[in-house]
Amino acid sequence: MNATAAPSAPSAAGPAHGEAGGFAARVRWAVADGWTITRRDVLHWLRRPGQLVAGLLFPVMMLLMFGFLFGGAMTVPGGGDYREFLMPGMFAMTMVFGVGETVTAVSHDMARGVTDRFRSMPMAPSAVVVGRCAADMLRSAITLAILLGCGLLAGWQWNGTGGEAAAAVGLLLLLRFSLVWLGIYVGLAVRGEGAVTAVHTLEFPLGFLSNAFAATATMPLWLGTVADWNPLSSTVTATRELFGNPGWGGETWIAQNALLMAVVWPLAIVAVFFPLCVRRYRDMAG
């Protein structure tokens, strides 16, 4: 310890970072560190509320645009209310498009050297990425709550039970959760502006090459198959079912098992990208 350098500087070898910390202590510190990182984002929102509001405005605008501008021009297969049909697709799309914010935040920290500072500190290697994910999920939950409110105001409603509706919301957030891990990985792995471009390039096919706006049966076979197997499609179909909103139906296995796949897809994405994120963060090859 350097008494003169910093008279009251806490010891670098204090108990907090002691070797003796068992598994429970390590988990406790990983959670505490993760929360500190999440808290940083919350402080950002408080300091720059305008940015948060602008981020929320985009999906609301999209929802209103699709709901009212194009609403009249579209017909729902088998009848039913257009907006009831549209909203689950819009909710799911928003879950996809918000991932750009994750990538931007991660690559900004990388470029600025903030990530390196965290990596040079004695923190749990998972804390930074977990904290990032928690902050983004918090924002997603707020966004989704506002969108649900807007949807209700615009004439959308759910026709199932409250439990089913809650399950639908859960599936939407689960999809976002998985995509946040993908976004963190892209942010860590791709340097510079390339990362944001990469994600925007991914967002569009993932968002539109799905059954959110068009029945996959009306697409050319290969395209329809791709759209059917798009994880977003499973979530859209499953939430339509759970909300009791009209849908396209569909004869394929993947369409018949949308509920199952709306859980399996995100879990598979997390299983792949969470370990990749932690490894990438720790080793940062290159």
Next chain:
Amino acid sequence: METTGGAVTARGLGKRYGRSWALRGFDLHVPVGSVCGLLGPNGAGKTTAVRVLTTLLRADEGTASVAGHDVAAHGDRVRRSIGLVGQNAAVDEVLSGRQNLEMFGRLHHLGSRRAAARADELLERFRLADTGRKPVGAYSGGMRRRLDLAASMILAPPVLFLDEPTTGLDPRSRDEVWGAVRELVAGGTTVLLTTQYLEEADRLADRISVVSSGRVVAEGTPGELKSRLGGDRLDLVVRDPAALAGAAGIVRRVVGAEPDTDVENRRVGVGVEDRVAALTEVVRALEEQRIGVEDVVLRRPTLDEVFLHLTEAEEETTR
């Protein structure tokens, strides 16, 4: 890995990017409590060396230890012993200085109250206490650097790494950063700093290691390195090309060293130790011989000359 009293020890470090080696055969020994300056031009491998030593990057070859811990095997222990100020100020630009320091304090597990108290102390010490709620994005370069330094010493680390701490700063901010570093050193912190400026290494470092093409090509105290180079340079340009040999002869006799002659530019140059004496004697002798001179300059060697000289010297000894 045993340390034999070194705060930082590197043996044969190598790091490859694709086909080219950013670091190759990099050796370094920094005694506890000293300040080591890694001096080298852009692209020499300074940042790569710092990144390996601070566990941010894995070396492809060689071993290194910091504060007695092997960087590859015990990265977590190394991270408990170091502070790092990277090449760009790694602080959150949206938050205020206080919020930044509080965050880093929490990440060092000080708890929210001690983190807040420590933040106040450091703000005071680095003369940032009156910045208030201002976001760091609105700070000047010097203020940002000082905050960066403060953030790297939340826990008074035994070993501090500074990667080009004053690059891009105006002279005033640079002096402020130098002052902060000197204070730390006075308190016994071991410092490894990288720089492109001979002057900076000279002012702050006990010993300088000159880095070129990924390895240390010369090592010594600032004085030792300067005398190896022969101090300042005396350059003169003669009016008549025919007088070049005569001028060179005078310079050789007065200075006692073999000058470089550049026929095309009619220039004679030599390293001098006693600046004023060399200049007056040479000018007087030229007048006596009636050799017309167009220009005489006494100047510090450029960094290029330092590197060229030291790299050449290194090549000669390895040959």
